[in-house]
Amino acid sequence: MAELHDIPKPEGKPTIAGQTEAKLRHDILHGTLAPGTKLNLDKLRETMGVGLSPLREAVTRLVSDGLLEVAAQRGYSVTPVSVANLDEVGALRIELEPYALRQAIANGGLEWETAVMGALYRLNKTDRIAGNSDSLAQWEAANEAFHYTLIARCDMPLLLKMYRSLVSLSGRYRHIYLKTATVQRDVQAEHTAIAQAAVERRADEAAALLSQHIRNSTSNLRRLIVADLPAQPPHATSETAPQDDI
Structure with a gap:
């Protein structure tokens, strides 16, 4: 039977989307991006120096983890605390x-x-x-x-x-x-x-x-x-x- 060597380990060099996700995740978890903050993807893309495609991939992952919310016509926002x-x-x-x-x-x-x-x-x-x-x-x-x-x-x-x-x-x-x-x-x-x-x-x-x-x-x-x-x-x-x- 598998032992602790089966615990997932970090893989090779992270992708641009992975790096972007990690940065956004850190900022959300530590309150740098405050709960309820709306995300402007165009401004984020310029600030982080990444393309729109990896940025969308990153925020999609964070939505699936419950750290971001997305609403029609309103875009992405940091999930509120309650x-x-x-x-x-x-x-x-x-x-x-x-x-x-x-x-x-x-x-x-x-x-x-x-x-x-x-x-x-x-x-x-x-x-x-x-x-x-x-x-x-x-x-x-x-x-x-x-x-x-x-x-x-x-x-x-x-x-x-x-x-x-x-x-x-x-x-x-x-x-x-x-x-x-x-x-x-x-x-x-x-x-x-x-x-x-x-x-x-x-x-x-x-x-x-x-x-x-x-x-x-x-x-x-x-x-x-x-x-x-x-x-x-x-x-x-x-x-x-x-x-x-x-």
């Missing part, structure tokens, strides 16, 4: 990732166990300093690598594709709202508990811990989003005002 969207992304992750982890625990061998603990060690040794963009980027990369390594041996390409899309969407919220916020919970302890339960083949416990970890992250981001929303007008009712169920 409590409802974050809740949906979190709910889908809670459904998919614990299932993928169970499959990885069943399929993975010693190489997978070693990779999980190696990814955990790297993540726990990576500082996340509020307001420091370099440390935040390094921590995000280590965090994504850890979570992907946990479920990589599920051996389900379609599930992993959906997972990557959901991680991109949830990652955008972290990049935007955690730039200056201080995380109040012990994330390192959460990651360690998940990894140890996984490699020790305690599948039920590992899945439950991962679900709670995603729930904690979503709840914390939800509070930040609600706090950042415009104040509701005096006539707003409890049915229309944003609610925080945490």
Whole structure:
């Protein structure tokens, strides 16, 4: 059965469309292109120095990932952020990732166990300093690598594709709202508990811990989003005002 060498690795030199997609993806995920921003393809083409064809290919990929929206007669725009969207992304992750982890625990061998603990060690040794963009980027990369390594041996390409899309969407919220916020919970302890339960083949416990970890992250981001929303007008009712169920 396949082992971790089957995890997709970067291929050769990226195409112009691939480079353009990567740049736009970075700017969307990090808030440089703010949620709701309309994209002028002609101006983007000039600014980025690319042809219209690779640019259209790049934005089409980002639409499929949910980072851009397209509407007839209105063109492309950066997908808005919202409590409802974050809740949906979190709910889908809670459904998919614990299932993928169970499959990885069943399929993975010693190489997978070693990779999980190696990814955990790297993540726990990576500082996340509020307001420091370099440390935040390094921590995000280590965090994504850890979570992907946990479920990589599920051996389900379609599930992993959906997972990557959901991680991109949830990652955008972290990049935007955690730039200056201080995380109040012990994330390192959460990651360690998940990894140890996984490699020790305690599948039920590992899945439950991962679900709670995603729930904690979503709840914390939800509070930040609600706090950042415009104040509701005096006539707003409890049915229309944003609610925080945490």
